[in-house]
Amino acid sequence: MATTDGVANGMTEPCDECGIETLHEVSVQLVTEAADGENARYSREPYRVRECQRCGNRDSQRMNNV
Ligand SMILES: [Zn+2]
Numbered sequence: 001m002a003t004t005d006g007v008a009n010g011m012t013e014p015c016d017e018c019g020i021e022t023l024h025e026v027s028v029q030l031v032t033e034a035a036d037g038e039n040a041r042y043s044r045e046p047y048r049v050r051e052c053q054r055c056g057n058r059d060s061q062r063m064n065n066v
Pocket of ligand 1: 015016017018019022052053054055056057
């Protein structure tokens with residue numbers, strides 16, 4: 001899925017699958033998370049999603065877990 005609203009963000013980053021630095025498309029998505037427990041709280045957390053333009057591998061990393 002390569003829909004971009006305007007800005008395509010190309011970055012060269014190491015890819016786990018390729019084992020080398022490749023061009024990645026980087027975007028930020030809000031992911032709805034369900035918290036564990038009885039009073040299920042849902043929160044939307046920003047994730048940094050990157051997709052390798054060589055092999056198509058995607059991974060996401062939560063941005064505010066510091
Ligand atoms: Zn790759």
